[in-house]
Amino acid sequence: MAAPSGRRSCSRAASFWPVLLLAAVALRPAEAVSEPTTVAFDVRPGGVVHSFTQSVGPGDKYTCVFTYASQGGTNEKWQMSLGTSEDHQHFTCTIWRPQGKSYLYFTQFKAEVRGAEIEYGMAYSKAAFERESDVPLKNEEFEVTKTAVSHRPGAFKAELSKLVIVAKASHSEL
Numbered sequence: 001m002a003a004p005s006g007r008r009s010c011s012r013a014a015s016f017w018p019v020l021l022l023a024a025v026a027l028r029p030a031e032a033v034s035e036p037t038t039v040a041f042d043v044r045p046g047g048v049v050h051s052f053t054q055s056v057g058p059g060d061k062y063t064c065v066f067t068y069a070s071q072g073g074t075n076e077k078w079q080m081s082l083g084t085s086e087d088h089q090h091f092t093c094t095i096w097r098p099q100g101k102s103y104l105y106f107t108q109f110k111a112e113v114r115g116a117e118i119e120y121g122m123a124y125s126k127a128a129f130e131r132e133s134d135v136p137l138k139n140e141e142f143e144v145t146k147t148a149v150s151h152r153p154g155a156f157k158a159e160l161s162k163l164v165i166v167a168k169a170s171h172s173e174l
Contacts, residue, residue: 036083036092042075043068043097045104056082056091063114064093064165070104089169091116096162100129106160110150116167121149125159134162
């Protein structure tokens, strides 16, 4: 299956790529992809910058770091899931609020990967919950680089409920 050529596409078709990837993974034998590691953590308001970090792969080859600041309300339970391909050349990092929409006001966010380069990244103002679907942020609200998905100052409208990253192993020079 071919990956999208850009890091992010303005078309709706690009938003279906992770779904296709997950479907392909589901149809492959169980050994093809490592069982995802999912860890719960608290997203805490108060305007202070917080980070949550997890690693996966042989020797913790890949790391995903979620850094944010938020205001309003009380702590929310969020989750971070990490998984790798059988050959350990790709990994996924998904950060989300399982109950769907977050009620916190995010002043900033950044999901960063180490040990890999992002092939696909997307941010959502609302995560799928019960009969509702994911609602992506507008393209102008966030940016995707080789190593991070982050808010765009002045354009981000403070709503965040989910981040999805698909990354490929970084090539090291010999």
